[in-house]
Amino acid sequence: MKKYVFGTVVLLAAALLFLRHRENGKRHELSFFAMDTPVTLTAYGPAAPRGLRDAEEAVRKIERELSVTMPTSAVARLNTGETLPAASAAGRAITAALELCAETDGAFDPTLYPALRAWGFTTGEYRVPSRDELTELLKQCGVRHLRREGGSLRLEAGAMIDLGGLGKGLASDVAAQALKDAGVESAVLNLGGNVRTLGARPGGGRWRIGVRAPEDGLLGVIETDEGAVVTSGNYERFFERDGVRYWHILDPKTGEPARSGVVSVTVCGPNGERCDALSTAYFVMGPQKAAAFWKERGSESFVMLTDNGDLFVCEDLAGRFTVDQERKNAKVTVIRR
Ligand code: AMP
Ligand code: MG
Numbered sequence: 001m002k003k004y005v006f007g008t009v010v011l012l013a014a015a016l017l018f019l020r021h022r023e024n025g026k027r028h029e030l031s032f033f034a035m036d037t038p039v040t041l042t043a044y045g046p047a048a049p050r051g052l053r054d055a056e057e058a059v060r061k062i063e064r065e066l067s068v069t070m071p072t073s074a075v076a077r078l079n080t081g082e083t084l085p086a087a088s089a090a091g092r093a094i095t096a097a098l099e100l101c102a103e104t105d106g107a108f109d110p111t112l113y114p115a116l117r118a119w120g121f122t123t124g125e126y127r128v129p130s131r132d133e134l135t136e137l138l139k140q141c142g143v144r145h146l147r148r149e150g151g152s153l154r155l156e157a158g159a160m161i162d163l164g165g166l167g168k169g170l171a172s173d174v175a176a177q178a179l180k181d182a183g184v185e186s187a188v189l190n191l192g193g194n195v196r197t198l199g200a201r202p203g204g205g206r207w208r209i210g211v212r213a214p215e216d217g218l219l220g221v222i223e224t225d226e227g228a229v230v231t232s233g234n235y236e237r238f239f240e241r242d243g244v245r246y247w248h249i250l251d252p253k254t255g256e257p258a259r260s261g262v263v264s265v266t267v268c269g270p271n272g273e274r275c276d277a278l279s280t281a282y283f284v285m286g287p288q289k290a291a292a293f294w295k296e297r298g299s300e301s302f303v304m305l306t307d308n309g310d311l312f313v314c315e316d317l318a319g320r321f322t323v324d325q326e327r328k329n330a331k332v333t334v335i336r337r
Helices: 002-024 048-066 074-079 089-103 113-119 131-138 167-181 272-297
Strands: 027-034 037-044 146-149 152-155 186-191 194-198 207-212 218-224 227-233 238-241 244-247 262-269 301-306 311-314 321-323 332-335
Touching: 027 048, 037 048, 037 167, 048 074, 048 089, 048 167, 048 186, 074 089, 074 152, 089 167, 089 272, 113 131, 167 186, 167 194, 167 227, 167 272, 194 207, 194 272, 207 227, 207 262, 218 227, 218 262, 218 301, 227 272, 262 272, 272 301, 272 311, 272 332
Parallel strands: 311 332
Antiparallel strands: 027 037, 037 186, 146 152, 186 194, 194 227, 207 218, 218 321, 227 262, 238 244, 262 301, 301 311
16 A cells, blocks of 8 residues: 555656646747837746746837837937936936947947938838938937936937837847746747847757848857847848848948948847847948957957858857858858957
8 A cells, every 4th residue: 555655656746747847848939019020039937928928018118218210209209309317218228329339439329310210211211312411411410419417318409319229139138137037047039130048948058049141041050058149131121222222220420321241240149238239330340340349349249241142250159150051152251369
């Protein structure tokens, strides 16, 4: 009798352990549209359903604060002349953006909205502004137009802030934190090419993040621990006029699409907001300047595809990036410190 009881207890314990293990590895997914992009959040384990709801709310909250096209957002109100507390979420994001502008010698510039708007990139009403028009509009761009008065931020008339270059990365960090707070230990979040992982992959090993190729399909796969893998590409948002392609990443010096020879650049690092801003900045810099910047500053590493099909890979990513079979003959330059 004792033997049977013991046997039953052992069996029950094993079944419970099995069920718990299965629940810990159970995959939950939530997809929605926010920040002008499709978002897919994947989380594992019993805390995932609540964590995913919190993460969605966190992303929507960031959107409500930072959106340049929602008239009620904190950024939109700043853009129409209202003051904004520097300590608010939007105020802190703007301060971080200004620091990244200084750090990248102006390649990342959150004050380009007057020029960006003229191209129609946020409205979809595309047009090619004349050189004279852009020269005029560039006078309204530049961080000098943002004033800090006590604890408040204010813009001079005509100047406008746009955090489109780092907003999704910031949202991915905030969503990852919401999942963590809910008790989720393992998740992968994709906000339109801004990927953020949390914890380790269920079953062990590094996360394998596919990097989109411009013509669909994959450019390659990056292996990563917890952190961000953020891609900026000229195929994300563009239009064509008379056979010329115009895209949404502008060179702050000209107000025109940055023609640095870059098609896409993927940045890896611990922080999504920084990786997002740097992906935009590296795109503007092009391969030579980005490599020099990376060497000099020890900034986040990247994989870059140029318009002649060449790849540039920072040395600490070289062992973690596998180029897709379709491009196995591409010239790959490893950038060393
Ligand atoms: P991303 O896709 O992260 O490279 O961000 C592109 C978005 O950032 C654009 O849609 C604009 O809203 C904004 N943007 C464009 N050019 C720049 C720039 N040089 N610096 C900062 N933000 C930019
Ligand atoms: Mg970016």
